[in-house]
Structure formats: structure tokens, C-alpha cells
Amino acid sequence: MIRPLLKNHPKPDSIEWVVCDKETYMAVEDLLTRDVTFFEPFMVDQFYSDEDFKELKEICLSHNLKNLDYNQHLQKWEEEIELPQHLVDKAINRIRELVGTDDIHHGYYFYTHHQITEDGRKPRLPLHIDFSPGSYFIGLHISSNRDWPCVFKDQIFTIKENQAIIAQTEFDYHWRPSWNSDDPNEYYAVLLFHLRHKNHWSIPNNDPSQDRDPKVNERFPNLGPDFVYSEVHDNYKVQQRKNFDPIYIERHAESDLPPIPWDERPTAEDAAKEKRIKNIGAN
Numbered sequence: 268m269i270r271p272l273l274k275n276h277p278k279p280d281s282i283e284w285v286v287c288d289k290e291t292y293m294a295v296e297d298l299l300t301r302d303v304t305f306f307e308p309f310m311v312d313q314f315y316s317d318e319d320f321k322e323l324k325e326i327c328l329s330h331n332l333k334n335l336d337y338n339q340h341l342q343k344w345e346e347e348i349e350l351p352q353h354l355v356d357k358a359i360n361r362i363r364e365l366v367g368t369d370d371i372h373h374g375y376y377f378y379t380h381h382q383i384t385e386d387g388r389k390p391r392l393p394l395h396i397d398f399s400p401g402s403y404f405i406g407l408h409i410s411s412n413r414d415w416p417c418v419f420k421d422q423i424f425t426i427k428e429n430q431a432i433i434a435q436t437e438f439d440y441h442w443r444p445s446w447n448s449d450d451p452n453e454y455y456a457v458l459l460f461h462l463r464h465k466n467h468w469s470i471p472n473n474d475p476s477q478d479r480d481p482k483v484n485e486r487f488p489n490l491g492p493d494f495v496y497s498e499v500h501d502n503y504k505v506q507q508r509k510n511f512d513p514i515y516i517e518r519h520a521e522s523d524l525p526p527i528p529w530d531e532r533p534t535a536e537d538a539a540k541e542k543r544i545k546n547i548g549a550n
């Protein structure tokens with residue numbers, strides 16, 4: 268399955284530039300992909316040492332769902348819970364080694380719990396590409412009493428405790444098959460790290476930690492956490508889906524992957540309630 272970047276499009280001349288003109292699209296794509304080390308999604312066994320994973324799991328499971336935010340958009344509980352710094356640092360060092368670059372830094376992380384709610388909302392993860400910072404992503408399995416595979420590009424992964432998927436959610440299509448159960452006791456809990464390179468668009472133009480090409484900062488003077496809500500970013504993302512969804516769907520149809528759960532997409536009302544990411548880079 269191709270990565271949805273313009274250079275990979277099989278028929279670039281056939282693209283209708285309806286939301287975003289080609290020149291702007293290429294500038295945003297360059298902004299997003301510059302300085303990124305690209306790789307194919309992969310699974311890691313034994314992400315943490317047994318001792319560290321035990322500590323992490325205890326912290327995660329000590330949280331009562333009543334005290335976690337509920338994300339109505341994706342129908343899951345999620346919270347930027349407090350973690351000891353050594354566990355965050357070890358995750359970042361591990362992915363740096365695995366991907367082969369030191370330019371991976373903290374963004375934010377969520378402890379995420381999936382389970383059917385009392386009012387019958389079922390966990391779901393529709394086909395999408397992240398809007399949020401996620402040039403590098405770790406999806407670590409914490410605990411569950413069922414499997415729930417995840418598809419990144421055209422690979423399907425089923426992971427167990429202390430196994431992780433390393434991927435690039437900001438660039439690649441990903442989704443999960445239907446939850447496919449009515450059992451309210453079934454749950455699936457993960458810890459999701461969204462990490463970024465030092466020149467990521469979510470670092471403000473005036474932040475001394477970034478050394479982006481001055482021409483890039485000049486072209487996009489509104490870089491920082493809120494750039495994700497800007498019209499130029501939004502238009503790029505909508506145009507990207509227009510360009511690449513038909514290709515993904517065609518190739519999915521030829522694959523052995525499970526069906527894409529099209530009927531589980533969030534309603535406009537749910538989408539409007541999607542909460543904004545706060546405290547990016549607070550750690």
C-alpha cells in the first residue's frame with residue numbers, strides 16, 4: 268500500500284485540485300515531511316523491560332475510568348496520565364534505536380481504554396490519517412481481555428502485553444476492524460505515544476529549539492500546536508484524502524484484510540466534540 272505522498276500517486280495528472288491548489292499542497296507536504304525518517308510500520312516484542320512494564324501497567328490500571336476523559340469522537344476513554352519521567356525517556360530512547368535516528372522527541376501520550384459504554388457506545392477506529400502530531404508513533408499494549416487488531420497501511424497487527432506497534436500515524440492510513448461484540452465486559456487498553464522531530468510543524472516559529480529553513484517559517488508564519496486547526500492544514504488534509512482514498516480502497520479490495528467499517532464513522536456532531544490536544548510538549 269502506498270504512502271499518501273504526491274510522489275507516490277500513480278496518476279498525478281488526473282488529480283482534481285478542488286480543495287487546495289497544487290502549489291500550496293506541495294508546500295504543506297514538504298513542511299510535514301521534511302526531516303522525517305520514513306519507515307514501514309512494524310511490531311516490537313518486549314518493548315519495556317519486565318520490571319518497567321510492570322510499573323507502567325500498575326500506574327495505568329490504577330486509574331478509574333470515571334476520572335478519565337471520554338472521547339466521543341472515537342468512543343474511548345483517554346487521558347494524558349502522569350508517568351514517571353524514566354518511563355517516558357525509555358520509550359523515546361527505544362524508538363530512537365529502533366528507527367535509527369536521534370531526532371525523535373516528546374510530543375504527548377495518552378492512556379486509552381476501549382470498552383462499550385453504559386449507553387451502548389462501541390469502540391471504533393475508522394480509516395484515517397492523523398491530524399495530530401505523529402511523525403513517530405508508539406502504540407503499546409497495556410492490558411485486555413480480547414484482541415482488537417489494528418491495520419497500518421496494508422499490514423494487520425495483533426499485539427499482546429508489552430508489545431508495541433511503531434508507525435507514522437501522521438502519514439499513513441490506519442484503522443481497526445469492527446469491535447464486533449456486544450459484551451460490555453470486554454476491554455482493550457493501550458498507551459499511545461505521539462512523538463515528533465525537532466522541526467515539526469507543531470513547534471512554534473519563534474521557539475529556539477527549531478532550526479527550520481527560514482523560508483519555511485516565512486511561508487508558514489503560524490506554525491505551532493494550533494497550525495493543525497488552520498485552513499491551510501485542513502485543506503491539505505481534505506485534498507490528501509480526495510487524492511488517495513480511492514487508491515487505498517481499491518488496493519484494500521484486492522487484499523486479504525478485514526472489511527473497513529465504513530458505518531462506524533463518527534457523526535458530524537461527534538466530530539465537533541473532538542477535544543483539542545492540550546499541553547503538547549509539556550514533558
Ligand SMILES: [Fe+2]
Pocket residue numbers: 395396397436441
Ligand atoms: Fe490515528
